[in-house]
Amino acid sequence: MKTTASMRSLASRSRKSIVTGVSVRYGRVYEKVQEFETWFPTICRKYGLLQTVSVKKEYARDDYIKHLQMKGKPKEGRSRSQSITSRVTNATVIDDKETATTGSTERTNILEDDTILLTVVYDNSERFIEIDLIKLDDVPRELIKLIGFIAKFYHTLKKIKVQFCTINDYTVYELSKLICLSTLCEVDLDGSALATGNYGILFDSGRLNSISLSKCCINDVVVEEIARKLCFGGIAESNLYTLNLSTNRITDVGAKYLSIALRTNRTLRYLNLADNRITDEGACSILDVFKEFQLTSEEIVQKSQRYMTYERQRLAIYYKYLATYTNRNDDENSKDRSSDRRKSMAARRSSKSQKSSPKSFTLEDYKNKAECLAGEMMGPFRDPYQSNLLSVRDSKYYCIGNMALCFLNLSFNNLAYPSVQRLLNVLQYQRDSKRLGQTGLIRVIIRGNNLPISCVEYAKIDDLLTKCMMSLGGKAFSERRKSRASRISVMPEKMLLLPR
Structure with missing residues (x-):
């Protein structure tokens, strides 16, 4: 990188270079900015990034197209999107027909060793919504810093992925600064393990709605720090809706930390703890939060x-x-009294007769x-x-109890039959105690555990979850789910995935 002065000059001159004009939509004024994939390689070259940056443009597939492809019926026409790769080394644009899979980790190895492939994702309305960095041996701190300098001009940018990359504390620190400078509300660090486990800094901004930390070697110590920030009054409590901690090293100790946070957190809607080391003890501590529980003396004092x-x-x-x-009233009264002294008696009488006395x-x-x-x-x-x-x-x-969390994934842990019984008790309690506006659990996944092949509780649990979903969907939704065939067609995956 060049000197610090050159980086500061980027912050002062980037607005003049990126903003090309204004547009008016729905009575609001919007700034027209250059396309990120065109402008960002120029910035990397101008400010001396050691690695070569290659920017590829992709289009995100909406849920309807994904649903058709899962059914084996690909959509005709625009099922493939054009990817555009901008290279720093030259000004050529390479057009390549490619399937626009934003979540795939497979990348064609056609770049040099020192080249960083950065993927930008647009939606069907040509709005820039996502930045992807996947399978990089090193994510330079300067790269994240350069993204942060110009990301504030792209108000539709919502998500950044840094998946299966080698990162350090400096990378996470720059990401936390990037979150504060931009409109980012989703961060995905799946597979990007941090040796120190200092992921808590990402929660400090208080702006994120979704954080995914799957396959990050997170242990109970890291979970304790995260849970503390999710408690009521914590930094991340009011905005975070989804948290993915699957495929980590969380034990019953970490599960108890999360259960303490869920006692007071009423914002989190999605919690994924699949493929960890949680047993019945940890699972029951979490499930007990979703039914009536007794307040401790400390909680009463804190309240x-x-x-x-x-x-x-x-x-x-x-x-x-x-x-x-x-004070304002006293000042007005004093002014009125002083002005009244200057007036004669006749003038005061005429003014009183002409004006109606205010209240x-x-x-x-x-x-x-x-x-x-x-x-x-x-x-x-x-x-x-x-x-x-x-x-x-x-x-x-x-x-x-907690009636805010809707999705809970405890699959591929070390659960046994007691967890199934506790889950049934929780769902029955929520069915009888839910109030207007409260959802409760509507999807629970427990497959891949040491559970019996069949038992009476499975059918009862599935029935309770199905009725809960029907009550949320209204009359039209319930009519479509009368028969089992129609239920499967509407919901391709059952609410409760039974063990194999």
Whole structure:
């Protein structure tokens, strides 16, 4: 790389070079920017990246096309997309007909050893949505830094993949900075193991909606750090919806850390723990969170502290606005009194007769107005242990359980028959206790474990999950699922995958 001054000059001049104009759509002004695959190789060459960068353009297939191909009926017409490769070494454009598989890890080895292949993915509306770096022996820190300098101009960019690559702490650090500078909300590091396990820095931005860390050699220590940031009030608690930790080294200890986070997390919807080292003990600790559980004394104290903090902030805003209104009212009254002294008695009488006297605001009116403003700014008190979610029995507090998580994958672990029984109890409890707006578990995968070939619980579990999905889909969805044949056609994979 060149000097730091050259990198800073890129940040100052990139806007003039990338932005080519503006466009107006739906009453909003959008900046027209150069195509990433055309502009990025020029930046890498200009600012001295040691490796040669090759950028390839692909198109993402939507779910409808994927569904047709799974059924063996490829879509006619545009089933293949044109991939465009821009090389730094020359200005030629290579056109190659290729299947646009954004998730595939297979790459044609037609590049030199020092060439970095970077794939950019567009959707069917020609919007730049994804950057892929796959199977690289080294991901230079400068490459991620250069992407970060210009990624802020591409407002449709949502995802970055760094799969099966050799990365280090500096790479992850630059990725965390890239997340803060751009509109990225999904990060996929599958197969990119980090020796120090410092993946927690990715959660610190608080902006990500999806993180995939499959095949990253994650152990219980790393899971403890991740779970701490997923607890209520944690950095990643309010925005993270999907978390993939499959094919790692998580044991029952790590599963218990995640169960503690799920006691208070009401945002996470998808959790994948497949192919780990979890036994019945760890699985039951997670499943127990989805039904009624007793609050510990520490959780009761923390809930009270959160409510007191909320009230202090609300009252501070209330008194601030109340003082502003009363001072303003006093100033207006003093001005009126001074002006009235200057007027003669006749002028005051004529002004009173011509103008209707405005309504005078009392102190109670100002209090109500300050109360409304404080409520609007703070919003309602949000807590996983709100009073409407708690019940008291024998002077002990019980919470209704986590009804937010919808998808749970525990396949290919070391589960046995007790986990099946616990799962059935959880689903029965959620069926009887769910309230309006709560979903609960709608898909659970437990195949590949040490489970019996057949038992009564399988049919009951499958029936409960099917009814839950039908209730979410409405009348039209339930009519399509009357027969088994129609159910399979609508849902090609059963809600509960039974053991082999």
